[in-house]
Amino acid sequence: MNRVAVIAGASDAGAAAAVRLARGGFDVALVDTDPTGFGETARQVSETGRQCLALEADCADTTSFERAIRAVGSGLGNPAVLVTGVPLGARAERSPFLEHHVGTVRRRLRTLFVCSRATTTPMARRKWGRVINVGLATETGADGWRDAQTVLAGLIGFTRTLAVELAAFGITANYVAPLACAPNPRPRLRTAGDDAGPYAAGVAHVAEFLADDRASAITGQGTYVAGRPDRPRLQTSNGKRDSHVSH
Numbered sequence: 001m002n003r004v005a006v007i008a009g010a011s012d013a014g015a016a017a018a019v020r021l022a023r024g025g026f027d028v029a030l031v032d033t034d035p036t037g038f039g040e041t042a043r044q045v046s047e048t049g050r051q052c053l054a055l056e057a058d059c060a061d062t063t064s065f066e067r068a069i070r071a072v073g074s075g076l077g078n079p080a081v082l083v084t085g086v087p088l089g090a091r092a093e094r095s096p097f098l099e100h101h102v103g104t105v106r107r108r109l110r111t112l113f114v115c116s117r118a119t120t121t122p123m124a125r126r127k128w129g130r131v132i133n134v135g136l137a138t139e140t141g142a143d144g145w146r147d148a149q150t151v152l153a154g155l156i157g158f159t160r161t162l163a164v165e166l167a168a169f170g171i172t173a174n175y176v177a178p179l180a181c182a183p184n185p186r187p188r189l190r191t192a193g194d195d196a197g198p199y200a201a202g203v204a205h206v207a208e209f210l211a212d213d214r215a216s217a218i219t220g221q222g223t224y225v226a227g228r229p230d231r232p233r234l235q236t237s238n239g240k241r242d243s244h245v246s247h
Helices: 012-023 035-047 062-075 098-126 142-169 199-210
Strands: 004-008 027-032 052-056 081-087 129-136 171-178 222-225
Touching: 004 012, 004 062, 004 098, 012 027, 012 035, 012 081, 012 129, 012 199, 027 035, 027 062, 035 052, 052 062, 062 098, 081 098, 081 142, 098 129, 098 142, 098 171, 129 142, 129 199, 142 171, 171 199, 199 222
Parallel strands: 004 027, 004 081, 027 052, 081 129, 129 171, 171 222
Antiparallel strands: none
16 A cells, blocks of 8 residues: 555645654645645654655646646655545635625535545555545634534535445545534533644544554544634635635
């Protein structure tokens, strides 16, 4: 098995997962609209003795993302693990227009489709693969929670369908989302460290577990991670991404 992980839409959570997977023996490719901000991540991956590529691509565009995956194949080998980050909040500019809201949702869910289609074919040939879809919370509060449910519902439905379709090929598909966005959060005991750790660290921990052979029987499932969510880098009007743009 080629131990190569692709991190698509590499937010802070994706970067943390990249470093954790590298420590577990994976070479890593970071694919994002603007990969220039991941120098520190590449350095940490290199310190583990693994290789790291940072590639520019639109993860919602088939041609752009497939070009990046071909570059990954040439530089590192075919991917065995895919981690795709998708912002959950849908009203990027608080637009009053429904079509803008729907278009934003479609684009974010299309990222899941494009990334999985481009990477699971080589996984299927090897009869081994891991797809991990990560929901990235963009704000708190009642409005933010309701907006997040729109994308989260699509992410869950897509992941569960993918899990069924790919099970025969030895590929698992699971998702990770912020505990604050759980559709029906259950009351639980709180501990002193509940809100102290960043969401990114929790995502990295779950991704490391799901990529392990011990998790081969887990598919179509979700994990809700506590901790303060990191702010994903959202696309701006100039086509680049800005870590300071909020919903």
